[in-house]
Amino acid sequence: MKFYYHPISSYCQKVLVAMYEKGIDFEPHVIALMDPEERAKYREVYPMGKVPLLIVDDDHLIPESSTIIEYLDEIAEPKLVFGDAEQRAEQRRKIRFKDxxxxxxxxxxxxxxxxxxxxxxxxxxxxxxxTAKFRIDTMYGFMEQELGEQPYANGEKFSMSDCAATPALFYAQRAAPFDGHKNISAYWGRLASRPSVQRVISEAEPHVRAFMKEDAAA
Ligand SMILES: N[C@@H](CCC(=O)N[C@@H](CS)C(=O)NCC(=O)O)C(=O)O
Structure with a gap:
């Protein structure tokens, strides 16, 4: 399968976390969205021009991060959108909601x-x-409360919603620190200790620093 992405893109990071959790091999196509020529060329592949995009069987396009993860869930373990036999529909809906x-x-x-x-x-x-500050404050309030009761966004197990939370919290460290929220900080600690997340962060960091003109030693 071909994966069109850029390591700096949060929605691509979300899918990469899922890919690395599952150990899925893919043919990487890194798209430099800041380059107008490359962007125009990419629109010939996918007219909406958004990344991430997965192409399977040569010509079957699967765009949109959540849709891609749901597709990957059908072909490789561990499941990231799951539910036990009794409450399967409700549990899946809750994962989708948090995602x-x-x-x-x-x-x-x-x-x-x-x-x-x-x-x-x-x-x-x-x-x-x-508006952004209001939404972040509201989300932090909601997360702080729920993460006091469970290690991951949807309970005991890492799920698609945690894949979505990872890039948001990675960038939040620069834009909207959550240090004052002890349960969110502990949650970030749990996410950041996963090999999948460490790999995504190490691939992204050099691009983020260059983009934000940050000093590598800082
Ligand atoms: N809803 C989409 C969002 C994808 C998205 O916005 N990707 C950004 C990069 S993080 C992008 O492609 N930006 C380029 C553009 O908007 O043309 C998803 O979940 O995949």
Whole structure:
């Protein structure tokens, strides 16, 4: 299978965590989205121009991070969207719900704060910043409470929703620190100790530092 991605992209990181958890081999196609020519060429493959994208059997396109993970779940263990026989539908719906919450309200908001912080102050959009801060605060409140009762977002086992939380919390360290939330900090510690997450972070860090013009020694 061919995987179109960039190591800096949070939605690609989410899928990479799932791939590494499952030990799936893929043919890597790294797309430099900042390069207009490469972007135009990529749109010939996938007109929406978004990464991640998986291509299987040469011509079957599977876009969208959650859809890709659900596809991978059908072909390789361990399952990341699961449920016991009795409450299968409800448990799967809960995993999907948290996956959506992390993508739409945490990850998107953290990205907004990061991108806004890179603009000159006069060009920043205060309304977008305020909305992002409100959503992050709301998510942190919700997560802090739930993670006091369970090690992972959906209980005892690592799931697709944890794949979604990983890039959001990785970038949140730069844009919206969660140090004051002890349960979220402990959760991040658990995520960051997984080999899949360590690999994703080590592949992303050099790109993130270059993009954010950070000193490697910092
Ligand atoms: N809902 C999509 C979001 C994908 C997405 O926004 N990817 C970004 C990179 S993190 C992208 O492709 N940006 C380029 C663009 O918007 O044209 C998913 O879950 O895969």
């Amino acid at each position: 959506r919450m992390f993508d739409l309200y945490l990850n998107e908001s953290v990205s907004t704060l990061l991108f806004q912080s890179m603009k000159p102050e006069s060009k920043r959009d205060q309304e977008r910043i305020d």
